[in-house]
Amino acid sequence: MPELPEVEVCRQGIKPHVMDQTVSKVIVRNAKLRWPIPETVQHMVDHRVESVDRRSKYLMLKFDHGTLLLHLGMSGTIRVIDAKTPVAKHDHFDLVLSNNKALRLNDPRRFGAVLWFANHVDEQGLLSKLGPEPLSENFSYGYLYEKAKNRKVPIKTFLMNNHVVVGVGNIYANEALFKAGVRPTTLSGKISKKKFDQLTDIIKEVLAAAIKQGGTTLKDFTQADGRPGYFAQQLLVYGRAGEECFNCKSILEEVRQSNRSSVFCPTCQQ
């Protein structure tokens, strides 16, 4: 569920409740996430949240003496709740705040992460090799073209590589390539600068549109099954293999690339 738009929506949603609050308690119910939750998360107690930022799909809560890094993995969700809300299955971590609310992480598959870094988080290896934010000015015309020179990896795999650009997951990679009329299997190094620049615009548009609708996801989030469907209606190719292309009625095809499914229109994406 968490692609970049949802993480950004999550950030915007939790920020007003968390900003400037002091941590009163840190509860670790299950430390076994992607990496063990370190004991040092207790260092947050009695310190104030100074900012709520995002880099790639990482949420960053900054304190005067360090940074809490949160990643939702494949199945994580974060909610701001009353601190006394009964614990549910897979509620692994709470950050209890002085306003009697808590930031609660639920993550069935436990691919997420909760990490504490004293001082400068940006120097850590996790963030140091990441490509530009797709919605920033650093992701500009010419960037993808230069980065793709001499690369033989298929464009779909290229776009999903965090060292190239962050936040483009499987769903949005499929969608952006359809909108750009580029077949996912096309070798990156063979794509023209013009087409790459067009793709740059489309990636920004698709992600921005998804963030805009993300509010709905957050609002519906407390519902029983919590499964967001907000983007499902918007998807043009993802999950639609075997169905008709909305543009030309051809039957959409599916291939597997790097162990992930790619869906494309054989007519519109030559």
Place this chain on the structure above:
DNA sequence: CCCATGTCCTGGTCGC
């Protein structure tokens, strides 16, 4: 049994 929105790590390949 199949599949699944992420991403780190390993080991192999390629090209200079």
Place this chain on the structure above:
DNA sequence: TGCGACCAGGACATGG
């Protein structure tokens, strides 16, 4: 041959 960049696939855990 060496080295570094690049790349495919495995691994993680749970649920539908």
